[in-house]
Amino acid sequence: MDGEELLRCYDAGERDFRAIILQHTDLSNVKLDSVNLSGACFYNVNLHGANLKNVNLSSTEWWDCNLLAVQFWLCNLKDAIMEHCVLESARFFDSDLRRVYTRFCNATCTNFIRVNLQGADLGGYGEEPCEFWDVIRPDGVFISGFTYHIT
Structure with missing residues (x-):
């Protein structure tokens, strides 16, 4: 799936995007409210300023926090809003999360x-x-x- 197809499906009312793979895509300033992205993989995706409120970014298997975890590789999440998200077991690698907003998120086992x-x-x-x-x-x-603590 590419970014344009994702947005077309979202605009058509679809909210289940489990295990999608997105790469080299510009989704800056998009609104993807209340979608299921569990098990997704993002590689070099620009989500600068994206509104990702109430998004499920958890592992697709509740019993194994290392199985099919959402992964962000080389992504730009600067200024993204991730309020009330499920980030359980999500992995962020080499990504820009400057000024990201993650209030009220379940961040169990997030890396x-x-x-x-x-x-x-x-x-x-x-x-x-x-x-x-x-x-x-x-x-x-x-x-x-x-470290476990950054403050």
Whole structure:
């Protein structure tokens, strides 16, 4: 599926986009409210300023938090709104999350690897902590290596 097809389906009322693969796509400033993107893979996707409220970005298998987790590789999520999302087991690799807004999100087992979180408003909750590797914290300080806490 490409970005244009995703938007056509969304405009037609479809909300279930489980396990889609999107790559090299510009979805900046789009509104994808209340969609199911569990198990999706995004590679080099521009989601700058996207409205992703109430989106399910969790693993597709409730019993294994490492199976089919949503993955973002080399993505731009700068200024994206991800309020009330299910981010459980999501993986963010080498992505720009500056000023992303994640208030009221289930962030159980979410991984942030080599991401920029400068200015981000992280307000998630979860049963298991988020994991961070080589990240730029919301205050702009680089944290080398692994940690569970960035504040």
